[in-house]
Amino acid sequence: MDALRLNNLTAAYGGQQVLGPITLEIREGERIGLVGRSGAGKSTLLSLLYDRVRDQAALVPQEQGLVQSLSVFHNVYMGRLSTHSRWYNLTNLVWPRQRELREIRPILEKLSISDKLREPVEALSGGQKQRTAVARALYQNANILLADEPVSALDGPLAHVVMGIMAEAYSTSVIAIHDIDLALRYCHRIVGIQDGQIALDAASDRLSPADILPLY
Amino acid sequence: MMASASVRISLLFVAIGLLSLFFADIAITSINPWKDLTALFIGIVTPDFLSLQGMGTALLRTIAFAFTGVALGSVSGFLLALAFRWRVVRMFSAFIRAIHELFWALIFLQFFGFHPLTGVLAIAIPYAGIFAKVYSDILDEVDPTPARVLPAGTSTFSAFLYARVPDALPHLATYTAYRLECGLRSSAVLGFVGLPTLGFYLESSFSQGFYSEVGALLILFYVLIATLRFWARPRLVPFYIIAAPFFLGDGLPIVWGNVVRFFTEDIVPSPIRNGDGIAGLATWLSELTLHEALPGIWNTLVLTQVALVLTGICTLIAFPLISRHFGGPKRRGIGHILLVIARSTPEYMLAYILLQLWGPSMLPAIVALALHNGGIIGHLIGKRSNEIRLRPDAPQGCDRYHYELLPRLYRPFIAFLLYRWEIIMRETAILGILGIYTLGFYVDSAIQNIQFDRAMVLILITASLNILVDTISRRVRQHLKLRTSVTCEGH
Numbered sequence: 001m002d003a004l005r006l007n008n009l010t011a012a013y014g015g016q017q018v019l020g021p022i023t024l025e026i027r028e029g030e031r032i033g034l035v036g037r038s039g040a041g042k043s044t045l046l047s048l049l050y051d052r053v054r055d056q057a058a059l060v061p062q063e064q065g066l067v068q069s070l071s072v073f074h075n076v077y078m079g080r081l082s083t084h085s086r087w088y089n090l091t092n093l094v095w096p097r098q099r100e101l102r103e104i105r106p107i108l109e110k111l112s113i114s115d116k117l118r119e120p121v122e123a124l125s126g127g128q129k130q131r132t133a134v135a136r137a138l139y140q141n142a143n144i145l146l147a148d149e150p151v152s153a154l155d156g157p158l159a160h161v162v163m164g165i166m167a168e169a170y171s172t173s174v175i176a177i178h179d180i181d182l183a184l185r186y187c188h189r190i191v192g193i194q195d196g197q198i199a200l201d202a203a204s205d206r207l208s209p210a211d212i213l214p215l216y
Numbered sequence: 217m218m219a220s221a222s223v224r225i226s227l228l229f230v231a232i233g234l235l236s237l238f239f240a241d242i243a244i245t246s247i248n249p250w251k252d253l254t255a256l257f258i259g260i261v262t263p264d265f266l267s268l269q270g271m272g273t274a275l276l277r278t279i280a281f282a283f284t285g286v287a288l289g290s291v292s293g294f295l296l297a298l299a300f301r302w303r304v305v306r307m308f309s310a311f312i313r314a315i316h317e318l319f320w321a322l323i324f325l326q327f328f329g330f331h332p333l334t335g336v337l338a339i340a341i342p343y344a345g346i347f348a349k350v351y352s353d354i355l356d357e358v359d360p361t362p363a364r365v366l367p368a369g370t371s372t373f374s375a376f377l378y379a380r381v382p383d384a385l386p387h388l389a390t391y392t393a394y395r396l397e398c399g400l401r402s403s404a405v406l407g408f409v410g411l412p413t414l415g416f417y418l419e420s421s422f423s424q425g426f427y428s429e430v431g432a433l434l435i436l437f438y439v440l441i442a443t444l445r446f447w448a449r450p451r452l453v454p455f456y457i458i459a460a461p462f463f464l465g466d467g468l469p470i471v472w473g474n475v476v477r478f479f480t481e482d483i484v485p486s487p488i489r490n491g492d493g494i495a496g497l498a499t500w501l502s503e504l505t506l507h508e509a510l511p512g513i514w515n516t517l518v519l520t521q522v523a524l525v526l527t528g529i530c531t532l533i534a535f536p537l538i539s540r541h542f543g544g545p546k547r548r549g550i551g552h553i554l555l556v557i558a559r560s561t562p563e564y565m566l567a568y569i570l571l572q573l574w575g576p577s578m579l580p581a582i583v584a585l586a587l588h589n590g591g592i593i594g595h596l597i598g599k600r601s602n603e604i605r606l607r608p609d610a611p612q613g614c615d616r617y618h619y620e621l622l623p624r625l626y627r628p629f630i631a632f633l634l635y636r637w638e639i640i641m642r643e644t645a646i647l648g649i650l651g652i653y654t655l656g657f658y659v660d661s662a663i664q665n666i667q668f669d670r671a672m673v674l675i676l677i678t679a680s681l682n683i684l685v686d687t688i689s690r691r692v693r694q695h696l697k698l699r700t701s702v703t704c705e706g707h
Binding site: 044054055056058059060061063064065066067068069070074076078079080082083084086089090116136140142 | 233359361362364365366368369370371373374377378379382383385386440
């Protein structure tokens with residue numbers, strides 16, 4: 001893919017401008033970490049980005065976007081609904097296909113939730129749900145990954161594992177993340193949002209936690 | 217005095233109700249009402265299950281019509297719900313549900329006669345309109361984010377199948393099951409216009425004064441509804457639906473000539489049929505409006521408003537009966553039985569019985585509507601009150617009712633009453649068939665006099681009145697920012 005340049009992104013809520021105008025360039029092979037205090041506009045920015053690049057992006061929203069009464073398998077499969085015919089999708093909903101199970105199981109194994117393959121999502125813990133949403137984005141295999149706090153419900157080591165897997169699967173990504181250490185470690189570039197504007201934009205190897213802290 | 221918006225609205229409704237009461241005819245005209253009531257009570261406690269011929273058939277037909285009608289209504293309603301974003305579909309659904317199933321039955325009787333199709337369509341058509349609205353509400357309530365994260369290019373069908381249906385399914389099933397119970401009531405009541413269901417046998421036993429047979433029929437009906445969730449298991453429902461059409465009975469064959477005549481002659485306004493031109497039509501319409509429509513509308517409104525207020529009072533008395541905040545399990549058990557009886561007895565059946573006992577006036581209709589609807593809302597509010605956790609040292613008894621529970625339950629209470637308002641009006645209109653001067657009375661007389669053109673105009677007026685009340689109710693709910701859960705059991 002080519003570099004993506006998004007000009008003058010703005011968002012208003014109740015007649016009041018809450019974000020932007022922001023111009024952001026996403027270069028190929030670049031992992032961007034969005035940081036900033038809650039309410040600064042990170043989720044709004046990600047949502048705007050997703051609207052612009054929908055046809056080539058996979059999204060992990062903060063609300064996860066899972067269908068609670070469907071199994072983990074079906075929720076992950078939904079990442080590729082568009083590549084199959086409607087009848088294939090219909091039959092797979094009733095009788096999961098072996099072929100799809102074979103493809104999805106290894107992804108769940110990497111995220112250590114393969115034992116939940118056939119469990120309905122509503123029976124999972126918060127962290128397991130979050131990994132299911134990540135698994136769906138991995139399975140979708142789009143050009144860009146957009147993720148909003150994808151590891152917020154995971155504890156220390158597991159958060160690192162999942163960030164690592166996402167970095168490995170998607171060379172280009174924009175991830176909103178409030179954990180400064182994770183952001184610096186897994187992203188090439190840090191974009192800090194404050195009051196709906198870009199307050200910081202720098203390569204992460206030139207930043208220390210102390211540079212980011214004032215944003216919070 | 218502190219007056220929140222919902223209290224002010226309630227006071228307004230109470231004032232209108234009192235004013236209406238002033239105009240309402242609530243006399244007891246029968247010579248010895250209490251003697252008949254005692255006789256009926258003795259009949260109910262000494263039910264006679266053996267003497268009545270065809271009691272089994274009556275129950276079987278009641279169930280068969282309910283299952284076939286509700287199944288057909290559910291499928292059609294679902295298809296309508298899929299197209300609900302189009303205004304014309306929404307208006308069509310509102311229109312078909314604004315006409316009561318007994319009116320539909322009266323219409324179909326004129327051209328299909330006593331064919332099973334009459335009963336099936338009479339249930340299926342208004343239910344399709346109700347299902348369309350509630351199914352569409354349920355589908356709209358589903359979390360939209362799963363659909364948003366689907367990859368671009370996903371077909372609408374697959375998106376609907378994966379991102380909408382699974383999370384809506386339990387709610388759709390719950391609501392359909394609730395509607396099945398309503399369908400049993402509707403099916404039983406269709407007997408009063410001559411279809412071979414429970415109401416038919418009830419009316420004939422009643423008119424002959426066989427109160428023990430009436431008691432047996434009523435008890436069987438309560439048992440049927442109270443045990444619904446035991447015999448109508450989700451796994452068994454498909455079998456019931458497949459079997460039901462075979463148990464509708466044969467009825468009488470359809471005479472297709474009647475069908476054609478109904479649409480090309482009977483419902484054409486008589487001045488047009490007779491070639492009297494526009495002037496004739498205007499005279500016909502103004503005469504119909506002045507002598508039938510306006511009195512019918514007036515009486516329907518008066519009766520509805522009185523019944524609505526009395527329903528509210530019944531609810532406030534009824535809900536503590538099943539609330540765990542008052543009394544022990546024994547008292548609650550009795551409360552549950554009372555409320556099941558109140559909400560399982562169709563208003564029409566109750567009004568019919570009271571009318572036989574008290575003589576013709578608005579009183580039997582008002583009491584029947586208030587008991588039935590008060591039972592339904594009382595059940596819902598009582599269930600809601602059981603979800604409230606009070607602090608351990610909360611006051612007891614009367615103080616608990618007024619200070620702790622009523623303030624917390626008042627908004628849902630008003631919401632359910634407003635939901636039921638339109639339903640009470642629909643029923644009020646139909647109770648006219650029993651001889652109270654609401655719109656149904658004029659519809660029924662027109663049909664008796666073989667003036668289907670007049671009947672159709674009056675039915676259209678009734679439907680418009682229902683749609684109007686539904687609109688006002690929605691406005692008031694929006695104004696009060698009332699929102700009840702999606703299960704919509706209040707419908």
